[in-house]
Structure formats: C-alpha cells, structure tokens
Amino acid sequence: MTPDHLAVWRRVRERVAWRDAVPHLVTPVPALRDGFADFARGSPLLQAAYADVRREAATSDLTLSLTSRWNRIGRGVTVARFRAGPAFAKNGRERYGLDAGTERDFATCLAQATDPLVPVTARAARAYLDVAFFHPYDDGNARLAGMVLHFLLLRGGIELDEVAPILRTVRRADDAEGAADLARMVHGIAAATGRRWRRAHP
Numbered sequence: 001m002t003p004d005h006l007a008v009w010r011r012v013r014e015r016v017a018w019r020d021a022v023p024h025l026v027t028p029v030p031a032l033r034d035g036f037a038d039f040a041r042g043s044p045l046l047q048a049a050y051a052d053v054r055r056e057a058a059t060s061d062l063t064l065s066l067t068s069r070w071n072r073i074g075r076g077v078t079v080a081r082f083r084a085g086p087a088f089a090k091n092g093r094e095r096y097g098l099d100a101g102t103e104r105d106f107a108t109c110l111a112q113a114t115d116p117l118v119p120v121t122a123r124a125a126r127a128y129l130d131v132a133f134f135h136p137y138d139d140g141n142a143r144l145a146g147m148v149l150h151f152l153l154l155r156g157g158i159e160l161d162e163v164a165p166i167l168r169t170v171r172r173a174d175d176a177e178g179a180a181d182l183a184r185m186v187h188g189i190a191a192a193t194g195r196r197w198r199r200a201h202p
Contacts (some may be wrong), residue, residue, distance in 0.1 A: 048073050161196060
C-alpha cells in the first residue's frame with residue numbers, strides 16, 4: 001500500500017528548525033506589483049478568492065472556516081467541507097490518510113501560524129505545506145495553499161511581486177530540507193521585493 005504521506009509530513013514538520021530557517025524581516029515590505037494577483041489573472045474564481053484573502057488579512061487570524069471559504073470561492077462551489085476519506089495526489093503516488101483527529105490536527109497547525117517566535121516567511125511556508133499535505137478538501141488544495149501563504153504574509157505586512165517559483169515547484173512530504181528551502185525561497189523573494197520597491201522609491 002502507498003505510505004500515508006500526511007503522517008510522513010507530520011514527522012518531517014517537527015524536524016524542521018522553522019525558527020532558525022530564516023531571519024525575521026523588517027516590515028512592512030511593499031511591492032511594486034501584486035505577484036499573486038498577476039498569477040491569478042485569467043481565473044475570475046481565483047481572483048475573487050484572493051480578494052477575500054486580502055480583506056481578511058487586515059483583521060483576521062487563520063482558521064479552518066477561512067480556508068473552507070477560500071476553497072469554496074476558488075472552486076465556484078456552494079459548500080467546501082473537510083474531506084471524508086483518503087486523498088491522493090501526484091497521479092496517485094502520494095496518499096494522505098484520514099482519521100478521527102485529522103481535521104482537528106489541521107486546525108491546530110493553522111493556529112500555529114500566529115507564533116511570533118517563528119519568522120513570518122517560515123510560518124507562511126509551513127502553512128503552505130500543511131495545506132498541501134493535509135489536503136483538506138476534495139479539490140483546489142494547491143490554489144488554497146498559495147492563498148494561505150499570502151494571507152499570512154499580508155497579515156505580517158509582506159507583499160510579494162513574484163510568486164511563480166513558489167507556486168509551481170512540486171514539493172514532497174518526506175523532504176525536510178526542501179521544506180526549509182521553501183522558507184528560504186519565500187524569504188528571499190520577500191527581501192528582493194522590498195529591495196526593488198526601495199530602489200523605485202529612493
């Protein structure tokens with residue numbers, strides 16, 4: 001049987017030194033353009049979901065109900081409930097198990113995204129991977145992962161002017177160094193975004 005890659009991710013998640021993967025950024029980090037809005041161009045549903053992400057980032061903490069809403073808007077469906085059975089990805093090569101505590105554990109992981117001791121770029125990367133490997137909904141999880149990442153960055157005062165390297169790279173549940181690399185990538189793009197903005201506004 002295919003291994004439970006959610007269980008694999010949960011072990012890997014605990015091994016990554018999220019607090020030390022990247023330094024804290026000086027915020028705010030404004031951008032010359034909104035990289036995720038550019039990425040979503042051509043998808044009215046994704047644009048609508050992202051508009052809600054931006055609104056909620058001003059006042060809200062990350063919750064299961066918000067992820068459900070963004071998944072629902074992004075898919076254009078009336079209801080988005082937590083999955084009721086195992087999920088599969090990568091043409092069936094990865095399987096994400098389900099037990100009585102999976103939904104609760106996902107909500108706990110989302111709540112950890114407020115930990116101020118972990119740099120926001122690392123928190124955003126970790127939450128992105130949580131969505132990818134908990135695979136909470138029947139469809140649209142990759143898009144949702146990108147929205148969750150951006151919600152946390154925006155909540156922390158960080159914008160990105162480029163997102164394709166983050167959103168188009170395939171991630172593996174068993175890759176602890178890859179998880180840390182994602183945090184470093186998010187941090188590097190955020191830092192470069194800030195530098196470009198400062199050059200344009202001397």
